[in-house]
Amino acid sequence: MASSSVTKGKAAEIPYELPWVEKYRPMLLDDIVGNGETIERLKVIARDGNCPHIIISGMPGIGKTTSIHCLAHQLLGDAYKEGVLELNASDERGIDVVRNKIKVFAQKKVTLPSGRHKFIILDEADSMTAGAQQALRRTMEIYSNTTRFALACNMSNKIIEPIQSRCAILRYAKLKDSEILQRLLEICKAENVQYNEEGLTALIFTAEGDMRQAINNLQSTHSGLGFVNGENVFKVCDQPHPVVIRAMLRSCHKGDINQAMEKLNELWDQGYSAVDIVVTLFRVVKTFDELPEYTKLQFIKEIGWTHMRILEGVGTLVQLGGLLARLCKLNMKPDLFELR
Numbered sequence: 168m169a170s171s172s173v174t175k176g177k178a179a180e181i182p183y184e185l186p187w188v189e190k191y192r193p194m195l196l197d198d199i200v201g202n203g204e205t206i207e208r209l210k211v212i213a214r215d216g217n218c219p220h221i222i223i224s225g226m227p228g229i230g231k232t233t234s235i236h237c238l239a240h241q242l243l244g245d246a247y248k249e250g251v252l253e254l255n256a257s258d259e260r261g262i263d264v265v266r267n268k269i270k271v272f273a274q275k276k277v278t279l280p281s282g283r284h285k286f287i288i289l290d291e292a293d294s295m296t297a298g299a300q301q302a303l304r305r306t307m308e309i310y311s312n313t314t315r316f317a318l319a320c321n322m323s324n325k326i327i328e329p330i331q332s333r334c335a336i337l338r339y340a341k342l343k344d345s346e347i348l349q350r351l352l353e354i355c356k357a358e359n360v361q362y363n364e365e366g367l368t369a370l371i372f373t374a375e376g377d378m379r380q381a382i383n384n385l386q387s388t389h390s391g392l393g394f395v396n397g398e399n400v401f402k403v404c405d406q407p408h409p410v411v412i413r414a415m416l417r418s419c420h421k422g423d424i425n426q427a428m429e430k431l432n433e434l435w436d437q438g439y440s441a442v443d444i445v446v447t448l449f450r451v452v453k454t455f456d457e458l459p460e461y462t463k464l465q466f467i468k469e470i471g472w473t474h475m476r477i478l479e480g481v482g483t484l485v486q487l488g489g490l491l492a493r494l495c496k497l498n499m500k501p502d503l504f505e506l507r
């Protein structure tokens with residue numbers, strides 16, 4: 168399904184190397200991976216017309232902007248150029264723009280296929296001021312027989328209530344590991360990337376459900392270091408290697424503080440910050456099956472407290488050492504600590 172956009176994408180026509188995120192940006196709703204049900208709804212709208220005002224919200228890099236463009240293309244076809252006004256965060260979007268540019272576009276006469284509306288795309292709409300959003304609400308109503316709005320944002324609560332209530336809100340979830348893997352494999356094939364399984368796992372781990380980041384890191388690793396394996400990916404992504412973090416946790420579980428500190432020093436000497444380390448610790452411990460569930464929960468609690476202290480400003484090696492000491496202590500016999 169999704170492979171169609173990769174194989175018959177724009178690749179062949181473009182003489183210079185585009186960033187892969189752009190080169191493999193899906194052109195059709197069918198090619199977007201993940202969020203199946205929501206995309207299905209958009210497909211029905213694309214087929215039948217009668218698009219409501221919509222808000223798409225969700226984390227970065229999961230296909231919000233792409234979906235809106237695909238939808239607009241599929242709705243308007245050749246009339247896309249005339250019928251769509253796109254304003255994103257890099258455009259001026261204060262009250263004046265809403266009053267002038269958007270209104271003028273909404274009033275403009277454009278010939279469209281029957282049953283279709285002009286389309287105003289406001290990408291990253293959560294960065295619009297509340298004032299500008301207020302100015303928008305009336306425009307949305309007055310011109311709704313000819314013009315529909317599509318807003319994309321990271322957090323829908325940054326959009327004022329009156330606009331939310333005029334829109335259908337579609338929430339996109341983070342992409343699943345398998346969905347990212349599917350896309351990465353397609354791109355590896357199309358670009359002839361040399362990779363191993365561990366490399367792809369590393370890309371998925373570091374991307375945390377963000378497809379844009381996964382694809383960017385794939386390209387950086389491929390063009391910078393050649394072979395896509397775990398080690399190279401972590402070099403490019405500049406994150407502590409989960410293998411080291413896992414070894415550290417294992418030592419803590421055994422109560423071996425010296426070994427744990429050794430691993431910590433190793434990461435510290437490589438220049439990772441306390442936040443990098445504690446965040447990776449959390450992400451690794453969540454899926455670290457060697458720990459009994461009860462211990463895992465206790466570890467997460469301690470890591471959480473430390474994360475908070477680090478964010479409050481004390482991101483020192485001592486802080487992290489303290490964490491490791493507490494983790495070691497969790498699994499030691501209480502009578503070791505009794506005062507005699």
Ligand SMILES: Nc1ncnc2c1ncn2[C@@H]1O[C@H](COP(=O)(O)OP(=O)(O)O)[C@@H](O)[C@H]1O
Nearest residue numbers: 188192199200227228229230231232233378379
């Ligand atoms: N669901 C997806 N399916 C396929 N590619 C995706 C998906 N989400 C993101 N991408 C890739 O990431 C890039 C950025 O996606 P975009 O839609 O701009 O993300 P955002 O949600 O931040 O608006 C796209 O060009 C595409 O290559």
Ligand SMILES: [Mg+2]
Nearest residue numbers: 231232290319
């Ligand atoms: Mg976007």
